[in-house]
Amino acid sequence: MRKKIDIFIKTAYARAYVRVKGQLTRDLNWILASVAGAFLTMATYVYLYKSIGAPEEFAGIVLLGGFMTPYWLNVLWSVATQLYWEKEMGNLQLIILSPAPLSAFLLGLTIGGIVQTTIRSLLVLFVGIFVFKISFAVTNIWLVIFVFIVTLLALYGVGMIFSSLFLFYGRELWRMALLVQEPVTLVSGFYFPVKFLGALGAGIVSLIPLALGLDALRQLLVKNFQFYFLSWKTEVLILIALGIIFGFLAIKMLNYIEIMAKKEGKLTLKWE
Amino acid sequence: MGMKGLIASVYIGIQVESNWTKKPLYLLYLFASPIASIFTVIIIYGMLGGNLKSDLFYFALFGSLFYYFLADTFFNTAFSVIDDREHYRVLKYIIVSKTKYFTYTLGRGVGKAILTLISITMNLLWIIPVLKIHINFQLFPLIAGLSVGFVGALGLALAFSGYYLLSIRSETSLMDVLFGGLFLISGAMFSPTILPGFLKTLATYFPLTSTIEMLRFAFFDKHLSQFLAGTPFSQFFGLFLMTNLISFVVGFMLFELALKSAIKKGYLDITTAF
Numbered sequence: 001m002r003k004k005i006d007i008f009i010k011t012a013y014a015r016a017y018v019r020v021k022g023q024l025t026r027d028l029n030w031i032l033a034s035v036a037g038a039f040l041t042m043a044t045y046v047y048l049y050k051s052i053g054a055p056e057e058f059a060g061i062v063l064l065g066g067f068m069t070p071y072w073l074n075v076l077w078s079v080a081t082q083l084y085w086e087k088e089m090g091n092l093q094l095i096i097l098s099p100a101p102l103s104a105f106l107l108g109l110t111i112g113g114i115v116q117t118t119i120r121s122l123l124v125l126f127v128g129i130f131v132f133k134i135s136f137a138v139t140n141i142w143l144v145i146f147v148f149i150v151t152l153l154a155l156y157g158v159g160m161i162f163s164s165l166f167l168f169y170g171r172e173l174w175r176m177a178l179l180v181q182e183p184v185t186l187v188s189g190f191y192f193p194v195k196f197l198g199a200l201g202a203g204i205v206s207l208i209p210l211a212l213g214l215d216a217l218r219q220l221l222v223k224n225f226q227f228y229f230l231s232w233k234t235e236v237l238i239l240i241a242l243g244i245i246f247g248f249l250a251i252k253m254l255n256y257i258e259i260m261a262k263k264e265g266k267l268t269l270k271w272e
Numbered sequence: 273m274g275m276k277g278l279i280a281s282v283y284i285g286i287q288v289e290s291n292w293t294k295k296p297l298y299l300l301y302l303f304a305s306p307i308a309s310i311f312t313v314i315i316i317y318g319m320l321g322g323n324l325k326s327d328l329f330y331f332a333l334f335g336s337l338f339y340y341f342l343a344d345t346f347f348n349t350a351f352s353v354i355d356d357r358e359h360y361r362v363l364k365y366i367i368v369s370k371t372k373y374f375t376y377t378l379g380r381g382v383g384k385a386i387l388t389l390i391s392i393t394m395n396l397l398w399i400i401p402v403l404k405i406h407i408n409f410q411l412f413p414l415i416a417g418l419s420v421g422f423v424g425a426l427g428l429a430l431a432f433s434g435y436y437l438l439s440i441r442s443e444t445s446l447m448d449v450l451f452g453g454l455f456l457i458s459g460a461m462f463s464p465t466i467l468p469g470f471l472k473t474l475a476t477y478f479p480l481t482s483t484i485e486m487l488r489f490a491f492f493d494k495h496l497s498q499f500l501a502g503t504p505f506s507q508f509f510g511l512f513l514m515t516n517l518i519s520f521v522v523g524f525m526l527f528e529l530a531l532k533s534a535i536k537k538g539y540l541d542i543t544t545a546f
Contacts, residue, residue, distance in 0.1 A: 033449045036449045036453070037449045037450075037451055037452040037453070038452065039452065040453045040455065040456045041452040041455055041456075043452075043456050044452070044456045044461055044462075045461075047462050047466055047467065048316065048462045049316075049320070050462075050466060051463060051466050052316075052317065052320055052328060054320045058320075175292060175293075175301065178305075179301060179304060179305065182307075182308035182309065183307070183308045185308065186308040186315075191316070192312075192316055192319070192320075196315050196316075196318075196319040
């Protein structure tokens with residue numbers, strides 16, 4: 001048992017290390033570019049709201065959306081699609097054959113992803129605050145951090161579920177990820193409050209952790225935020241429930257994939 | 273060989289983009305691709321602007337659709353370098369074939385433009401009647417916008433294809449900056465007149481900006497915002513033509529230089545397991 005735990009921790013650490021170290025030492029230009037990209041997209045919406053004379057609080061609403069955008073992109077392109085990339089590079093067979101559990105591999109990937117994305121997201125946030133002179137009303141920073149972490153746990157749980165699902169795709173995966181990216185950005189309310197979707201619409205998209213997490217964070221951070229969907233306390237409770245459900249489903253699906261890959265030997269093959 | 277190669281490249285462009293699924297499903301994919309940007313505009317203007325009949329709303333709605341057409345063509349054409357080198361590993365064969373690489377890139381661009389055009393046409397066919405948009409259609413600005421606009425977007429694509437030819441690692445990071453940056457300065461969602469000084473000038477002379485404005489003009493026969501309002505059509509057309517042609521000439525030169533350099537440096541078959 002102790003050996004199993006040891007392998008689990010070592011695997012998770014090794015994968016997280018690669019993600020953080022690789023990004024910070026080899027892909028520094030990518031960090032800067034993605035910060036610039038997220039900032040510029042966010043700036044478009046800030047100016048859009050200015051052009052229609054929207055209340056000032058919308059700059060803060062958009063900035064928080066811009067802050068969360070890198071997490072969503074990280075989940076989609078670096079967690080959900082990761083097993084597929086590993087398969088195409090020929091690494092997945094080795095991972096499956098090794099004693100390292102797939103769940104530890106994905107946990108490391110997730111932790112590493114959160115660390116490197118947080119660096120980028122904070123940069124987007126600070127640049128946005130500096131350029132657009134946006135101020136937030138932080139009354140309890142620990143509460144904000146708690147809500148943020150709960151949101152991330154639920155969100156990365158979704159990413160881990162999709163990483164198993166996406167393994168069944170071939171060349172069309174790229175298109176599917178592209179197709180999923182924009183609608184989720186839309187319905188999660190990155191650039192407008194999710195309440196704008198109406199009660200039914202907002203209720204449906206509450207299954208996406210980002211929608212509720214962003215709404216809760218806006219209630220806690222944006223001054224005079226009136227367009228909230230549910231109270232942040234209710235949203236946090238739902239997020240915790242979603243996090244547990246998604247985490248459970250992710251582990252179940254990973255185990256299924258692992259068994260299937262070993263039994264049938266097809267899922268891990270390149271070009272299948 | 274040029275025309276034959278071009279037709280083959282257009283065909284390849286369409287196949288690479290679409291043959292990953294069945295044709296009806298791909299049509300559905302084409303239809304769905306710009307839906308998120310359309311609804312973002314509708315939701316923002318509907319809930320905050322409060323008026324889905326205003327010129328500003330039409331400005332953003334049509335702007336986001338035409339931006340999608342130009343940007344998708346430009347990004348995909350540029351990205352075909354990485355696709356061919358990293359994913360399909362055929363770049364070196366394409367370059368040593370009888371068809372010029374420029375012709376091939378042009379064909380890929382035309383193929384993608386045709387598909388994106390189908391996508392926005394399908395969406396315009398429901399947007400206009402459902403939102404009861406009164407259009408005043410003009411054929412000449414439409415043909416000019418689509419053809420010259422494509423040439424300008426191709427110029428940008430060629431410049432960045434050149435950049436990709438010389439980057440030995442997959443520089444998708446550039447896409448992130450470009451997507452955000454071009455969205456901001458292209459005047460797709462709001463009038464560039466509200467941008468601060470330097471950005472406003474940049475937006476005015478950026479080829480995509482005047483192309484998007486020309487395409488809007490084709491549907492409404494007027495400027496929908498302060499941007500270029502009051503400018504005589506001949507002057508507007510001159511700006512549009514000039515910026516797009518300059519974009520193409522500069523892009524073409526950079527592309528040819530980069531291609532020679534990439535061949536010399538042996539970058540045509542370098543892969544990075546991306």
